Amino acid sequence: MLEVINPFDLQSIDAVPLVNWETIDKWLTSATNLHSDRRNRLPSYKRIEILKNAANLMTEQTEYLAHQIAVEGGKPIVDARIEVARAIDGVELGITELSHLKGTEIPMDLTKAGSGRIAFTMREPIGPVVAVSAFNHPLNLIVHQVVPAVAVGCPVLVKPADDTPLSCRSFVKILYEAGLPEEWCRFTPCDIPTAEKMVTDKRVAFFSFIGSANVGWMLRSKLAAGTRCALEHGGAAPVILDTNADREPMISSILKGGFYHSGQVCVSTQRIFASKSQSMEIAEELAAEASKLIVGDATLTETDCGPLIRTREVSRIADWVCEAKKSGASVLCGGDKLSDTMYAPTVLFNPPHDIRVSNAEIFGPIICVYSYETLTEAFEQANAHPFAFQSSVFTGDLGVAMDAIQQLNASAVMVNDHTAFRVDWMPFSGQRQSGYNTGGIGYTMHDMTQEKMAVIKL
Template sequence: MNNGIYINGKYVESKKTYPLHNPHTEQIIAHIADSTEEEMQLAIEAAHTAFQKTKTLTSLERAEILFQAADILEAEKEEVANLITTEASKPISASRLEVERSIQTLRFSAEEAKRITGEYIPLDAAKGGAGRDAFTIHEPIGVVGAITPFNFPLNLTVHKVGPAIAAGNTIVIKPSEQTPLSSFKLAEIITRAGAPTGTINVVPGDGPKLGKVLLDDARVEKISFTGSPTVGKLIKQQADLKKVTLELGSNSALYVDETVAEDLPSIVQKAVIGAFAYNGQVCISTQRIYVHQALAPQFIQMFVEVTKKLPYGEPTDPSTVVTSLINKKSQARILEWIEEAIQNGATLLTGGEAKDNGILPTVLTNVATAAKVSCNEVFGPVVFINVVENAEEAVSEMNNSDYGLNAGIFTNNLKQALQLGHQLEVGQVFINDVPTTRFDHMPYGGYKSSGYGYEGVKYAIKEMTKMKMISLNYQ
């Protein structure tokens, strides 16, 4: 496969490469550019030059590029799904869903390109303001630097690329070292869809080294990052006056109250998928479950039974739900965290052991708040179920976290649903849904260490523009 960097609509050979391995088979699937700081600067220059063109595109022209890109991706969706499965070891069923969502995200971006509107400001509301009309417009910000993760290598990249192009910007992508192929494919598609040369550029390689170039270069006006809180906080500290959007993960919590006994089988099915889809390597994976004591014995028994039936296997098998983790380092860390929880009083109900390069779906109970599987983001196939006496205790436990991205509640008590919706310290609350829920056009951002700023197409576009007010004195 191509081993260069993608600049100005073509691949440029890099001086140095690194081998890219399939996480499941450990076979080398490509040799990827280990880009230098100078090569990142070339990409920024290309994007900066292209911005002189993209900022003049009409909203219709930007929308047409994105609609065309969506059509190309739809025509090639099986090829792209297989690419994701190969580089990320994502089960093929999940990869196909990711591609479908990416198509939808591109189309949402195209639609929103036509809706970037301002507002009328009545200046005559102020003394001395009579005889003036004023209005606001949103202008493209310039070069966007995107740093993307491995777990949704296409759709989370599209969530940065689509809004950037819709707003009239250009973009430089620094993809995860493990999953650059999806970004390359997206760049090819955007170019084929008619974007001006240099609109989208991909520079793979070492994150800290290349990320620093994006942060230090004054031509980059905006950083959009998805990754760990540790790195996100460093980016915010070093970004100077650049705009930043940081999506930093979570340890999402779910509460199941005493009013949903009749719906328990359906709720359990949703919660199991929410916990173990793509091996739990999802920012909003259901990691902490709190169940009212009246339903806890039933819920736990059913949850374990369903979990034990989850197919573990080859990522290319359409029936597979759980497979190899992204790397052995993650596997070792998660196993250590499981053991730590058990040593501190937790009970292992199922799983908790390695299989191939993955971990069998793991369910714990009686987990201490201070355990790493509770207070940190596991990013693996691990969930715990703790029993609570009432909703007040559930909210207290759910909010006892440094994170605050998504939370879920299952209840048939409308008053309680609304009370918890207001009390939970998270960016998104899902009532009668698991927290592992995201629709690509909704606002998406977290409280506390879960993030800064918002994604979701419409909301990301606003964060990739500059607002200007224009006043006309007609007297």
Template sequence: MPYLKDTYPLYLNNKAEQPNSDLEVTDKFTGEVAFRVAQADAATIDKAIAGAVHAAEPMARMASYERKAVLDHCVRRFQERFDELAYSLCVEAGKPIKDSEGEVTRLIDTFRIAAEESVRMYGEVMPLDISERAKGYEAIWKRYPIGPCSFISPFNFPLNLAAHKIAPAIAVGCPFVMKPASKTPLGAIIMGEILAETDLPEGAFSILPASRDGADLFTEDERLKLLSFTGSPGVGWALKAKSGKKKIVLELGGNAAVIVDSDADLDDALERIIFGAFYQSGQSCIGVQRIIIHEDVYDRFKAMLVARTKGLVAGDPKKRETFIGPMISEGEAKRLKDWIDEAVEGGATLLCGGTRDGNMLEATLLENVHRDAKAINEEAFGPLAILQKFSTFDEALAEVNRSTFGLQAGIFTRDLFKMFDAWDRLEVGGVVINDVPSYRVDNMPYGGVKDSGLGREGIRFAMEDMTEIRNLVIRRT
């Protein structure tokens, strides 16, 4: 297996620094300290923001081919360090090794897309002579980088979700400061190590693990022009309230639903729903939490789901046969176990799973969950899925929309009219037909409505958020 060092630095204004080794990062399966990382204090964060301000003009003046060269370099280096990136993710996040390899592949895809998009910063010529008073006038607009950006990334996809902030920032020419999740900082640190090999202007990037208490500058400092946060809804909306005048992009939580209609291919739906519900122990904001099944196929599909769930292999994420690894912490596993117990005490039926050992929680299926239970209304963010029954398609759509969240929804149906009806009526950022809401390709617009956030990620769409339109009006006569 690849070698992990005992200590890792932070990156301040493009350079590695080791002021301390205060942040202990554990192997999420064994619970032992795997390595230590330097942690930034307020003074370090202040220096990073000052560096980003200083770098704003030279970053904006970089030619498109120069930005593309930086991103292409990252793609090559990620490919060369593929096994190291996958193994470090497996250790620090507890993500099964095959899934870790899949995330490294997505990291590479994301930077490759950004490299392609970096030379496509198009504008538009607009005629303005829409009335007599504007005769002889025309306009040209194009996009300019917004300036220094602040990024806060989560623990569950520490490579790819950091990439969805870093790569578009480089593509448009925005310097940035990033706070990776304290439980899983290594992926971002390795990205910093690779970026430090390039000719980016000094101050173009800083990657700074920091305690939540010491990281207010990431949110409140007025020198920063954009905050992009991915994480829990409670934290995200609180940060928005403190962020002042800067632009905000929030990628928050969900309790995603999938509808299984009576005409669905149940064998196909089974494999995709099992993946969507229990991939990386359900720790995904678009993980399948609610399975809404037509009454005509409910009993049959329930039996299929229970049998398949019971057969999932749980254990050491470093073993290739493992599908269910540990949750990120024992506290999170206990929190979700309490929700499961609360649901059962309220009348729910436990179909399988429901037991916990440390931060290992069995893949769990429930049915007949009370409509007020946390397990069905809040974001589970763990290996739990809830079965529900519906009679009419209108009823199923209404149940999806009952949630305060609105990230993505999935529908297994062969009915074209139902597909378009769902697309029009579901209050979500994306509808996925004949697959689970957990499906994402890294160039598509991705984000939610309601409590699930503001704005869209996906490289081109993030690039738009990280730029501002500047208009040029020309009087020709």
């Protein structure tokens, strides 16, 4: 059994049976047979009907789903409600994007050899999908991995994060209630050796992973020949502050980007580069606002920052901040364990660039402010890592904005917005060590299909 613990008070809230390899083996065989039986695949109109039903059921259960996110994952209830709304939108987006999956005509008579023929392409489901998910958005991430598979007609086995399996289980049950036959989507909590065996099985056509880079790249190296994949990891998102940026909305935006879900977001704002003349003042303003954030029980509406997902993460964060302080960083606010499960929102000023808060993903409620002499120096410092995900620049100068867009190593550059901004129909991807392939529901649907061409000789 997998015991589910509330990360705030460490009380047991539920238990989920683990699935053994013998069962998973049968499910993979069933998924393979479903995909191979082309005449009896679920037609598009039926899949659309199921997803519409699922969205309606989720809407009816919004408060239950939000509370479940808060108690199993520690996300403040206000943000958990937003996650549920996004997840519902994501299901509906799967319906919309299905109409955009289409082939093209290929001109044949461009040469004499091709004349007398017509050709066109079509997209087909790629085959069985295995999805392994993360804890920090326990419903919406599942939607991003499972809905594309259901929408395009791929059988899917989904393994939730060990800390947050309840939201995944609820969504799979909703799909069943919406009319999806159980063999098309399997809730698959399992231990690590079994998960690795499932992921690397030769029957898997597509592997979707959201989680740590070490695990994701390791699993990719072991995939069976022919298995395609998408990996979403994290980074240490940089923000460049120009001297002429509008200060008040900038401070508010950075605060949201850095402390949303206590920093447990793969594109959480982490490294902030400000000009030497303004950096201390900006850091102090951020610290003053961060000190006002309410840290506590995620189920309470007044809570801004909930607990970290595990007690060892609190200890890790404390160690990293202690290292920064000993190395010369100034702790402008926070810097303290509030309990075994919570850490105070913390602003560090000018930590050295060669310590962990500067060169690794913090994944906690810590932001670092650094001084720069020139924008060129700021870009170099921002790019000085082997990972690249989302980034941002705050400026009132279009030229600086365009320079940042060109100079920053990132898959996306937000202008006058924080690094954690996202809507679910945009491409979302890590570059270099931060990931592989592209997320976003429509993009994932495309990756879970493959193109087939027909050439007809007249």
